[in-house]
Amino acid sequence: MAMVAGEVSGDLLAGRLLDGLTARWPDLQAYGIGGPQMAGHGFRALWPYEKLAVRGYVEVLRHYREIVGIRRQLRDRLLADRPPLFIGVDAPDFNLDLEAALRPAGVRTVQFVCPSIWAWRAGRVEKIHHSCDHVLCIFPFEPELLARHGIAATYVGHPLADVIPRQPDRAAARRALGLPQEGEVLAILPGSRASEVRYLAPAFFQAAARVQAERRGIRLVVPTVPSQTAAVRAAAAAAGLGAGLQIVEGRSHEALEACDLTLIASGTATLEAALFKRPMVIAYRMNRLSFEIMKRQALQPWVGLPNILLRESAVPELLQHDATPERLAGAVLEWLARPDRMAAVHEKFSALHDRLQRDTAQLATDAIEKVLQTA
Missing domain, CATH: 3.40.50.2000 (Glycogen Phosphorylase B;)
Structure with a gap:
C-alpha cells in the first residue's frame, strides 16, 4: 500500500x-x-x-x-x-x-x-x-x-476528536511543561511551515510583548517543529521577549491543554485548540498575491475551522493586513477581560467535540x- x-x-x-x-x-x-x-x-x-x-x-x-x-x-x-x-x-x-x-x-x-x-x-x-x-x-x-x-x-x-481528551487536564499539562499552576498562560502557534513562521511569527511575538506589558506575569508557551525552532527563537528575540517565554519542540497538544487561550495560525491547529476548549485569536498572513487569489475564491465568510463548523464568528479572525501586532494584542486582551465569553465558547467547543468524535x-x-x- x-x-x-x-x-x-x-x-x-x-x-x-x-x-x-x-x-x-x-x-x-x-x-x-x-x-x-x-x-x-x-x-x-x-x-x-x-x-x-x-x-x-x-x-x-x-x-x-x-x-x-x-x-x-x-x-x-x-x-x-x-x-x-x-x-x-x-x-x-x-x-x-x-x-x-x-x-x-x-x-x-x-x-x-x-x-x-x-x-x-x-x-x-x-x-x-x-x-x-x-x-x-x-x-x-x-x-x-x-x-x-x-x-x-x-x-x-475527525481523528483528533478521539486523540484529544473530552475533558482536558490543564493542571497535568502545566506540570509536564514546567509551568506554574496559577496565573495566565498564552499559547502562541505561528504555524509549522517556514512560510507561516516568516509571515506570522514577528507579528505574533510583537503582539505577545504588548500583552505582557498589560498582563504582568502572563506566561508564553510556544510549541514548534524542530525545523522552525531557530526561526521562532530569532523572531521572539527580535520582539524583545525573554522572561516568561518558553519554546518547546513537538508539544503543541500539551501547550494547548496547558494554556488559557491561544494566538494561532489558521489551519488544523485551530480545530485542535477548539477540541481542547480553548478560546483563540486566529490569524493568517501570506504573500500578497496568494492572499488576493484565495480571497476571490472564498465561498464563505470564515477561514478558521471552528467558525466554519459552528457557522458563526465564535472566535476572532485577523487576516493579512488586519493581523497587526496592535490588533492581535487587542483581541487577546479582550478575551482575558471577559471570562464569561471564555466560558461560553468552552460550551460551544464541547458540543462540537461531541459531533466530531x-x-x-x-x-x-x-x-x-x-x-x-x-x-
Missing part, C-alpha cells in the same frame, strides 16, 4: 489511520511520503512530508520544480509497483493529480480528508470525481455534498476494505 501525507497534521491523521489498518492487516507494508507518526507504524518514507509543506500560490511556485519532480518519481514508482491501494492524506494539490494517474492503471485510490470545496475552489469537485474511488470525510456535512456530484464518501469523524480508525478501515472488495 502507498500513502502520501504532506504536513504535520497529515502525518498525525495518517498515523491514526495506520492504527486501524495494521490492526486489520498485521502484515501491511506501506510506503510513500510521510513523517514520524507514520514511521511509528512501520511506514517507509521515500521522502519526508516537509518537502510538500508549502502553502500559497506564490510560495508553491518557488518549490514547484522540486514538488513536481517528486510527484513524477513517485508516480513512476507506483505505476511500476501497482500497489492495490493508494491513500492520499490531505495535500489535495499533490494527491489528486497523483490519484488521477494511478486510478486508470487499476490502483484503487482513497482520499482521506475531503478537499475544502465547501470553503473555496468549488471547481475542484470534478477533479475529485475523476481521481478518487472513495473519499473519507472528517466533517459530517461532506458526504452529502459529494454525493450530489456522484462521489462515493464516508463520514469517519467517532471511531475514525475503525470506520475508515471498514470503508477501505469495501473499496478493496470491489476491485
